[in-house]
Amino acid sequence: MNFEELGLSPEILKAIEECGYTEPTPIQAKAIPPILMTRDVLGLAQTGTGKTASFILPMLEILYGGRAKARMPRSLILEPTRELAAQVAENFDQYGKYHKLNKALLVGGESVAEQTKILDRGADVLIATPGRLLDLFERGAILLNDIKILVIDEADRMLDMGFIPDIEKIISFVPPIRQTLLFSATMPKEIKGLADKLLSNPKEISVAPAASPAETVEQFLVWSHPKQKRETLEQLIRQENVKNAFVFCNRKRDIDGLAQWLSKKGYAVAGLHGDMPQTKRYEVLDRFKEDKITLMVCSDVAARGLDVAGVSHVFNFDVPMHADDYVHRIGRTGRAGMKGRAWTLAAKGGDDIKFVKSIEKLINREIPVEKVGGGADKSEPAKTYKAEAVPQKAEKPRRDQKPPQKKRDERSKNQSRRQDHDDRANVTGFGDDVPDFFGR
Numbered sequence: 001m002n003f004e005e006l007g008l009s010p011e012i013l014k015a016i017e018e019c020g021y022t023e024p025t026p027i028q029a030k031a032i033p034p035i036l037m038t039r040d041v042l043g044l045a046q047t048g049t050g051k052t053a054s055f056i057l058p059m060l061e062i063l064y065g066g067r068a069k070a071r072m073p074r075s076l077i078l079e080p081t082r083e084l085a086a087q088v089a090e091n092f093d094q095y096g097k098y099h100k101l102n103k104a105l106l107v108g109g110e111s112v113a114e115q116t117k118i119l120d121r122g123a124d125v126l127i128a129t130p131g132r133l134l135d136l137f138e139r140g141a142i143l144l145n146d147i148k149i150l151v152i153d154e155a156d157r158m159l160d161m162g163f164i165p166d167i168e169k170i171i172s173f174v175p176p177i178r179q180t181l182l183f184s185a186t187m188p189k190e191i192k193g194l195a196d197k198l199l200s201n202p203k204e205i206s207v208a209p210a211a212s213p214a215e216t217v218e219q220f221l222v223w224s225h226p227k228q229k230r231e232t233l234e235q236l237i238r239q240e241n242v243k244n245a246f247v248f249c250n251r252k253r254d255i256d257g258l259a260q261w262l263s264k265k266g267y268a269v270a271g272l273h274g275d276m277p278q279t280k281r282y283e284v285l286d287r288f289k290e291d292k293i294t295l296m297v298c299s300d301v302a303a304r305g306l307d308v309a310g311v312s313h314v315f316n317f318d319v320p321m322h323a324d325d326y327v328h329r330i331g332r333t334g335r336a337g338m339k340g341r342a343w344t345l346a347a348k349g350g351d352d353i354k355f356v357k358s359i360e361k362l363i364n365r366e367i368p369v370e371k372v373g374g375g376a377d378k379s380e381p382a383k384t385y386k387a388e389a390v391p392q393k394a395e396k397p398r399r400d401q402k403p404p405q406k407k408r409d410e411r412s413k414n415q416s417r418r419q420d421h422d423d424r425a426n427v428t429g430f431g432d433d434v435p436d437f438f439g440r
């Protein structure tokens, strides 16, 4: 199968050739023909499978020829996080290079006035996080009556982040006669229910996960004294021939301190977490992509979906408390068939042993324990140091914990909830629905 056989126009074929794509991925081969036939699609696929092009390419074909009116976009792509929305917008620019279609990227943390100006000029495609879209809608900056194609991407993650009520609200503003495409990595019953409500006679498509981290990422575990983790990390960085790396911390407040400490050691380093202004987040990501930054110290906001080519290493400065976060974190390396190495630093004596066990249960294998400087570590970590546990706290309350009661007016309550959602790092809620990344 090649792209010509999918019925794409010469402009798109040229753009994807320039991206270096020679043949469609399985999701593209399966999804593009029914989308071009204006059918609804329910796609079970995760990032890394070429999913974004599978909906953007046919959307470009369908929208080409028409014209957007001011404030009345013709299609809407909903993404759970600002980073994913920005990535989709970037893909739209690449694939739509030879089409004169306008897009508007509507995410929190950026100027509303600027976004309103873009909407005034007329946008064919809106790429938005639910919170900012609703804010703009409520301000009257946008009308959704002309939406002909609606894409709900990463639906299970939207569910984890508590976005489903916002999505249902948005849907009540778009016309009932439209084409709807819904993509999700897993299909929990809430998403199945949403799909049944939203899609009409959909073409159901399912593709295997992209190459699992187990195949392309070598994994290692190092037990460290809790007070020496920074030094242990630095030793690892020195011994590992790091081209570039994500360094994941569990707590936002640790990120800046660790980044500063590494910077003083002479590394090109930056921090990335959800409390940073959006422009700064993009700037840092761009510098990392351009190899101006070697080490990106980050929260789980960077763990899912971010596609940076050729990242050589992932270091988990903290063992993630939720096993599925581990799989997402290490999946930032070893992408597109390249090899990667992932090191996890565990603190002796505390809860880390419990978290490591739950990761090993999920991935169905033991992570080899190494000593810094090389060689397997045969010591018994839990017994070596006692009662030196580092307190492990989530950045945000989990879904099953009650948030503190605060009286706020409806608008500011919604706004702050939406901002939180864009970086609810440790809330996953995948539970038993974790996809089988390891081919079991």
Ligand code: AMP
Pocket: 020, 021, 022, 023, 024, 025, 028, 046, 047, 048, 049, 050, 051, 052, 053, 307
């Ligand atoms: P996605 O699943 O959309 O996040 O895409 C994952 C990665 O695959 C991105 O880096 C895309 O640029 C790349 N990609 C998408 N389609 C193809 C293709 N047909 N051939 C090669 N790479 C692709």
